[in-house]
Amino acid sequence: MSTATLDRTTAPAPTTARDASWPAQVAHVSWRWFVNLLRQPWGLGVAIVQPVIWIVLFGNVFSAVGDLPGFGGADYLTFLVPGIVMMTVLYSGAWAGTGFIDDIRSGVMDRLLSSPVHRSALVTGQLVQQLAVSLVQGVCVIGIGWLAGARYDGGLVGMAVALGVSLLLAAAFCSLSAAVALLARDQTALIGISTIIVLPATFVSTALMPPALLPSWVETAARYNPLTWATEAARTAMSTDVDWGLVGTRSLWLAVLAALVAWWSVHAMHAYQRSL
Amino acid sequence: MPLDLAVDAHGLVKTYPGGRGQPDVRALDGLDLAVPAGTVHGLLGPNGAGKSTTTKVLTTLARAAEGTARVAGFDVARDAAAVRRRIGYVSQGTGADGLLTPRENLAMAARLRGASRADATARARELVDRFGLGEAADRRTTCLSGGTRRKLDVALGLVDRPQVLFLDEPTTGLDPEARASMWAEIRRLAGEDALTVVLTTHYLEEADRLADAVSIVDQGRVVVAGSPDELKSTLAGDTLTVELVEPDADAVRSAAARVAGLDDAVVHVEGPTGRLVARTPDGSAVVAAVIAALRDAGVRHGAVAVSRPTLDDVYLRHAGRSWTAADATSKEAAR
Numbered sequence A: 001m002s003t004a005t006l007d008r009t010t011a012p013a014p015t016t017a018r019d020a021s022w023p024a025q026v027a028h029v030s031w032r033w034f035v036n037l038l039r040q041p042w043g044l045g046v047a048i049v050q051p052v053i054w055i056v057l058f059g060n061v062f063s064a065v066g067d068l069p070g071f072g073g074a075d076y077l078t079f080l081v082p083g084i085v086m087m088t089v090l091y092s093g094a095w096a097g098t099g100f101i102d103d104i105r106s107g108v109m110d111r112l113l114s115s116p117v118h119r120s121a122l123v124t125g126q127l128v129q130q131l132a133v134s135l136v137q138g139v140c141v142i143g144i145g146w147l148a149g150a151r152y153d154g155g156l157v158g159m160a161v162a163l164g165v166s167l168l169l170a171a172a173f174c175s176l177s178a179a180v181a182l183l184a185r186d187q188t189a190l191i192g193i194s195t196i197i198v199l200p201a202t203f204v205s206t207a208l209m210p211p212a213l214l215p216s217w218v219e220t221a222a223r224y225n226p227l228t229w230a231t232e233a234a235r236t237a238m239s240t241d242v243d244w245g246l247v248g249t250r251s252l253w254l255a256v257l258a259a260l261v262a263w264w265s266v267h268a269m270h271a272y273q274r275s276l
Numbered sequence B: 001m002p003l004d005l006a007v008d009a010h011g012l013v014k015t016y017p018g019g020r021g022q023p024d025v026r027a028l029d030g031l032d033l034a035v036p037a038g039t040v041h042g043l044l045g046p047n048g049a050g051k052s053t054t055t056k057v058l059t060t061l062a063r064a065a066e067g068t069a070r071v072a073g074f075d076v077a078r079d080a081a082a083v084r085r086r087i088g089y090v091s092q093g094t095g096a097d098g099l100l101t102p103r104e105n106l107a108m109a110a111r112l113r114g115a116s117r118a119d120a121t122a123r124a125r126e127l128v129d130r131f132g133l134g135e136a137a138d139r140r141t142t143c144l145s146g147g148t149r150r151k152l153d154v155a156l157g158l159v160d161r162p163q164v165l166f167l168d169e170p171t172t173g174l175d176p177e178a179r180a181s182m183w184a185e186i187r188r189l190a191g192e193d194a195l196t197v198v199l200t201t202h203y204l205e206e207a208d209r210l211a212d213a214v215s216i217v218d219q220g221r222v223v224v225a226g227s228p229d230e231l232k233s234t235l236a237g238d239t240l241t242v243e244l245v246e247p248d249a250d251a252v253r254s255a256a257a258r259v260a261g262l263d264d265a266v267v268h269v270e271g272p273t274g275r276l277v278a279r280t281p282d283g284s285a286v287v288a289a290v291i292a293a294l295r296d297a298g299v300r301h302g303a304v305a306v307s308r309p310t311l312d313d314v315y316l317r318h319a320g321r322s323w324t325a326a327d328a329t330s331k332e333a334a335r
């Protein structure tokens, strides 16, 4: 048996002099998820088609809402679009964790975790891709809404603010999904938990109905719903007279929420590793 | 720690929660391992012995509850980042992203470890050539055969020119040809690249061919370690194997116990067939007596073979639970 000495100077030099920087790692990880996304055209197609169906469906089914006294005479479709933007983000964000479950199952996660890659870069890289998808979805919803007759008096600034707020909501929700995925490590559990949260969150919010038309207990509960925060901030930003105070507070709440949940998802990555 | 050890582990203990009121699983129970730099070390053992757990602790994936381990000169718990920079890990599953091509997988692994775009591309090309991935290199990884995928997994472990490569069952599920080519590759790694390889396997032949030394692991500890030849030489004499037809294990055991010069008899029953394996100082001398004893006991048998000890025998001796159990019974019966 040979007993070669492990001399650091003659040992095979690693290809790389030093580790990739954190932003570079995030960029590579998100590149991977982008490629994955583009090679699964079904997923991408659904992500775009789903909000279109919602606009058509809710726009028609609930169009009479616009005539109700509590509504205040505005156009229902214009009212609906910000809500649909946020709902879209919520529904696709709920799936964000599935990629991690696939990675855990296949062994990709173990390879990544045994290499000098930051745990937070793995989580952030995937989040970046999710946010990009959310942004594309948001732009599509706003565009389709406009084609269908919705008008945004807030102009480009209003739309940009609405999209920005939708990204805060997306960050919170994608991170939540990632954290649940990393802790439960089970596809069924993830789908179950997402369904339990997402569907009630949609209806106990002002995404589809103005507060005046909601039953009073729902209206109260809706005030604590991040979906309501995001929808109302976007709605006022896209309207004629913008309530910047509302935009500011709701954005702040969403940002704090997103930061907390993102921290939790990194924590969940560490918890996953501890379970190994 | 002496500088010439690429892996140096002492008293590793790792427990997993049993769940649902079950007692905890003690996956590692005081495991020691020493692997000199530049050698190939085989970890052998039955399912659940703790081979993968050992690999996970040494690759910094899992954290041992007790014990210390140094890999490539760094402590796995305190200097995990330094260890990660110097190792490659090929897990029991796959490590490749199925939707990327092998080339993309390799380049992305290199970039994640800090290579520039040009270096990553070059390294990917180098590994594609080296592992003969050729035309498969630009197809989606999910479309590849098991053998090609496994080669890609190993190539992924080598992306950053590690000092120590951990391979967890690199050839499980491969056909004999793919396995032979994987063996050739691993041998080349150890030879030309002076890489230290820690390899877990269920194939004794694999360990015998590839490993400079093996550790047989059972129930979370190393039961015996040494070079394959050393281990074989600890078993003096010959191995006698008798194929059995519809055997009654107890009858076979007591028949074997009556034959003088037959030790460590163990009976394996697999469905309608079975096998009597025993050790003897002189194989040719006992064959006739064994056949007679079996016939007297009314046991039907097939081929009778005498062989020099193989790594299989060493393995059965140390990690074969049925062996130890039968061992005790036949010794009692002999008394």
Ligand SMILES: Nc1ncnc2c1ncn2[C@@H]1O[C@H](COP(=O)(O)OP(=O)(O)OP(=O)(O)O)[C@@H](O)[C@H]1O
Binding pocket: A275, A276, B016, B017, B025, B026, B027, B045, B046, B047, B048, B049, B050, B051, B052, B053, B054, B092
């Ligand atoms: N993540 C885990 N959670 C709970 N128990 C685990 C976990 N990983 C391993 N174990 C248990 O630890 C023990 C050792 O497992 P390990 O995977 O190390 O065995 P192994 O020698 O690699 O077996 P095999 O040959 O089947 O791969 C087993 O009893 C296994 O059930």
Ligand SMILES: [Mg+2]
Binding pocket: B051, B052, B053, B092, B168
């Ligand atoms: Mg294993």
